[in-house]
Amino acid sequence: MTNDNGEQRAPRISVIGTGYLGATHAAAMAEMGFEVIGVDTDPNKVDALSQGIVPFYEPGLPELLRKHVGTGQLRFTTDIEAATAFADVHFVCVGTPQQSTSFAANLSYVEDATRQVAKHLTHDGLIVGKSTVPVGTAARLRGIVHENLPAGVTAELVWNPEFLREGKAVQDTLAPDRLVLGGTTAASEAMLRTVYAEPIANGTPVLVMDLPTAELVKVSANAFLATKISFINAISEVCAAVGADVTLLADALGHDVRIGRQFLNAGLGFGGGCLPKDIRALMHRSSELGAHSASDLLQQVDEINMRQRQLVIDHALAACGGSVLNRRIGVLGAAFKPDTDDVRDSPALNVAAALQLRGAQVTVFDPQATTSAARIFPALGYADSAATAIQGADVVLVLTEWPEFVDADPREFAALVKAQNIVDGRNCLDGQAWAAAGWNVRTIGRAPVQSASAASASQGAYAFA
Incomplete structure (x- = not known):
């Protein structure tokens, strides 16, 4: 030049x-x-x-x-x-x-x-x-x-x-x-x-x-990451059935250099502007090309991922005695992951909207994505802080693992809510610490943790979730 x-x-x-x-x-x-x-x-x-x-x-x-x-x-x-x-x-x-x-x-x-x-x-x-x-x-x-x-x-x-x-x-x-x-x-x-x-x-x-290989690299990488997430979420169902801890299991798996620990976090599942649309586009293109093994696999990955959203909804329903009608729900997290304000295909907002449609009074807070969320789901309630979002709540849902939620003081939160029920949709909280502060904690693929008072009242009878 x-x-x-x-x-x-x-x-x-x-x-x-x-x-x-x-x-x-x-x-x-x-x-x-x-x-x-x-x-x-x-x-x-x-x-x-x-x-x-x-x-x-x-x-x-x-x-x-x-x-x-x-x-x-x-x-x-x-x-x-x-x-x-x-x-x-x-x-x-x-x-x-x-x-x-x-x-x-x-x-x-x-x-x-x-x-x-x-x-x-x-x-x-x-x-x-x-x-x-x-x-x-x-x-x-x-x-x-x-x-x-x-x-x-x-x-x-x-x-x-x-x-x-x-x-x-x-x-x-x-x-x-x-x-x-x-x-x-x-x-x-x-x-x-x-x-x-x-x-x-x-x-x-x-x-x-060559050109075709270069085109396939990005979508294949996203498909593989999505498959890891759906795999551990599928295994979390087995863990829940037998009382195993999916997080400890993932830690053990992650020490195998062939597997690695990243993207093995069971929880609400993936969202955002890339993984969902990219695996669906690859699924569609694979089917066009007659590569049905790839399209069938990705169909299962997608279905498992979407089921995780219903699982979190079921946890919220159970925490409220089977119905969320006229119950206050505080939702912490709107972005599909921390460190972004991206709410495209956000599992957190999908869950929040579904609970609102069941009659719940839902208030959402996210450190960065509240404004973006309000543009897409204007009918939901929004707060300018976590404390405001959970004020008087019957159940709190942690749906994006922002550090301020992970590191929150459970005793301070306890003073704000109506009932100490929390659903950890990202398996990011210290369940024992929250239970010690009086919270009933529900997670994905791990045994729920009851507060001491709740455990005493039920004489330890508590089903695995």
Whole structure:
């Protein structure tokens, strides 16, 4: 790359789509020293980002954004024509949500973004797909690029999937655990190695492969993680039946290096904007391809995951004597996991809404996601603190394992509620400590723990849950 004076310069980067993935990727590329322009069709989002305001919660991202917007290293625009004229490498980071009528991914956004980049190229460029797509998509996008390129301009389309964890996205972009480059030529691989020179120099491995394999890496990784979660939740049912402790079991399993401890936490199950829609898209695509073993497995994974929500609802019903009609329920947690305000397909909100439909008076609090939750479920009650949410409650549900809930003082909470019943939907509380403070504790795949007074009254007769 050369500047107007014929001097060598670093490649310039455009990022198409400035949602969770795109905004993070754009800020991280600027942090790595590149001039970056982010593109979005939403002018309100562009205005916010241009002022250094992140429209969602992600630790570390606001600081990174303000730093590079302030220096001019990072800019945002709605003008894709100007962005493609400016940049040499174009990262496509738009969403691929589930279709409204099937489990298939909606690819209209990624197709349109690719088409717009190709159409407006003024010089040779590299188009890099980062969106999570069904296998076979990239080959079709190459056809779209070919059909829309201006005369005399060449462009290559390759795939470089993302592996971001919400709550740790900045770290995962600046220091990824692997870089997957799919469908590259020698020239495009060299360009991407230039773009990622910093993490590569710091030891990040680079895996070069064909397009279909690269497309499958992200969805397969998500499917495997989802399977681990559903596996331990299925085993928790066995533990409940025999009085075993699924958390201790998971600890023991986790010492096996072939298995590992991560994603072996029994509880309410997975949610969010990635795992549910990605496993369903893979299920749909596998069925289309006749790979029925994969689609059948993922169907079971999905069903087990959804059953966990009903199990928590059943615990709440049991704690209230079989009915939640006109009972006060305090729900702690709305985000699908801590360190994010993402409430897409949140199991916590699904449970809260289901209990409200059964006649309960439900009040929700989340340290970051209360506002996001209220936009999607406006009929639920919301509080500005955990104490307000559980005031006068007949049962408290811990549905997102935020540290402030895990570390809460059970004696302080006891003074606020009407009845000391708590459902630990994430198996994150010290049940013995809560029971010692007078609480009746219900969990997933572990024996419920009664307060001393309740245990005495029932003479120890207490069924495993």
